Amino acid sequence: MLIWGGSTLIIGGFTNTGARYDPATDTWRPISTTNAPSARSGHTAIWTGSEMIVWGGIGLLGPLNTGARYNPATDTWRPISTTNAPSPRSNHTAIWTGTEMLIWGGSDSRGPLNTGARYDPATDTWRPISTTNAPSARSGHTAIWTGSEMIIWGGAGSGGTRTNTGGRYDPRTDSWRPVSTATAPGGRSQHTAVWTGSEMLIWGGTNLNGAQSSGGRYNPQANSWSSFTSSNAPSPRSGHTAVWTGTEMLIWGGIGPLNTGGRLGFLSFYRKN
Template identity: 50%
Template sequence: MDKLKKQNTRDVKAHLLRDALYLLLFVGVIVVVPLSGAINMPNPASKFSTWQDNIAFVKVRESASSLLASATRNNQTLTFADRATYQRAIEEVYWRHRIWPRENPDPKPSLDAVMSQAQLEKKVDDYLRKSQALEDYFQRPITAGQLQAEMDRMAENTRQPEVLGELFNALGNDPFVIAECLARPALAEGLLTHGAVEQLKQTSQTYNRIVPAAASFILPVISDNPFGCIDNSWTATTSTNAPSDRFDHTVVWTGTEMIVWGGTRDGLFNLSTGGRYRPATDTWIDTSTAGAPFARSGHTAVWTGTEMIVWGGNADNTGGRYNPVTDSWTATSTANAPAGRNSHTAVWTGSQMIVWGGVNFIGLTFNTGGKYNPSTNTWISTTTMNAPATRTGHTAVWTGSEMIIWGGWNGLSSLFNSGGKYNPVTNNWTDTSTSNPPSGRYGHTAVWTGSEMIVWGGGYSGYFNTGAQYDPKRDTWMATSTNNAPSSRTNHTAVWSGNDMIVWGGLGASGVSKTGGRYDLDTNSWTGTSRTHAPSARSGHTAVWSGSEMIVWGGVNNVGNALGDGGRYCGQGTNGDPTP
């Protein structure tokens, strides 16, 4: 499939280039358009590839009115420097809301410490080139009407109204600036999705026309609902520019974005692509593939405050650190890394990622792990002394001082109702109590409430709708109620909202599900989640908690087809910390 896709991309590219050349020869007027003085671009790259050497970036002459350097409204223009300044204001808002895990020992750095001026300018340069490519190669320039509609859509669909309001305010609440610096990048990203055209726009050494002249815009009204949603309701996530269909992928929440990465289309062909979903604007942005880890599924991902660290999957001991601010990847060291594995677990401690357990390509399970320090790009092994038995399909949570792993199976026939608490400072393991724990299982979920771990669901030969609360200080278990609990299932998702554990989806005796439930820890009771407008039934999906919503995405349906959509479930009234 990948070879066919690459071949199709090359064929489309060749056709586009031939058609462009024939058109130019037919018209007989070839003009190399110089850089417009109204946009002070950085010096472009001086090297072209072989085919670029043969075909210069050329355009048919356009009328003088179409050679505007930027959008104009009542003589209002934006230079490249203006756009870079506004881009910085946008990035400041996103950085302000970026989660800095409380476990991190150092204070949150300033935006200047994580993003250079050159990186800011690169973002502006990128969306301007994409806009130009839409016009040059599709003859579909972004119109004023599209910009207004996109602003209206953002205001109507936002699920982080406070963030969108801050973005508007950072741009002076000027609808022209918002259209150009917030709506245009989103439209350009969503409309320009063809790989061949993406490569062509990167070769463009110039861009001239940005938006039709004399465009007037109206500032849309943002919802004044502090949560941006109605309790116990579903809203679909936009599918525009969403990642391709997949399951067995990973997801992290940064505070402003849900980052999806990797996974598989069908259990055979893995992916090295991903996307960043922003509920404030209801938009997707592709993650860079330059320097990304090899395609994989069954891997793990954690959020550090500045980076998403991906590791393992397939049978690899490789990984990568993705920085969403710069849209760039850095490989993780393999020196002293744990053996390659998949279906392991990973937690973030504030300074280290701890991976543990899992299974390799011949079915060998592990009770080994490693602590990865991104600051030094180094690994230290976790001790196996008193460690739990080898396993996969288990869960792990971080308490603030310990990693608790529980459940799973050995890949053969043994299911575990045991676990362990690992202290990374002392490098010691302590068993979890085996008095009154849930029955052995794998494919269950676990969430940390701030004082207890709640495990629920899972299965082996059958499915469970049982679970329990584990108090690590007292080393005690208490069963969760089954009254009104969701139906038995495995491969579902669960998030902690601050008041509730919200369970959704998964695979049960009747197939995949689109149902769920909210478990109240204080009352030991369940309330069903609404089915109205819920995403289609699925398992193998992912979920994060944004602070007011559970966002689910991807997965696989009853007939084995991967899915590339999702939904936002409103848990209004909760006050929990967002999922890192």
């Protein structure tokens, strides 16, 4: 597991350090800082199969549109081209298609964005993602890759309004189509999404009513939503993490309701029927 960047408790507290965790030996070792990207938080990181690609985020001088590629085999960094890169932003999403990194949404100093771009590490080049029929501008949303489409859902739009809309992007045709809102979960941001192989599972997040403990299952083949049980669900939270094991979604951590005053460290799981 590779950890990199983020914010710290000191003033101007951004970092450009990281570490590698080996679960086989339960040990950590540092990631080189030589040629590493500038210190930042709110960035994204994806794994290509051989490299971790870090992009965007916010640093001391504001939003960024820079990034770099880290090779753990050699413990080295190399920069990403900024030619035709998306505009600077943070709290965007990034997914790996198998050949490209897709960046979409996020926010800059003026507000949320509905633009994005595709990065090809084989050629170190960027090209834009169409905005025709794209979802409305947002940050704090989620994105998953189905194997053929990137599905964007939720997030906070202009004025911080949480949305329960989304879109499906096909890189083969550079085109968008909407995600149904019928019986979709309520609008939210800072939630999680995982792909099971046939459904996208949304859970948690926050809206004007506070942290949420609800979710929904989206089937792209039918373009329809269904609910899943709230029995024994984790307590309401946002900013948590979620992974899919092949049979279960694991939820961990996050920030609970304001009246609980704390970060959460409980591990919970949802087994798909």
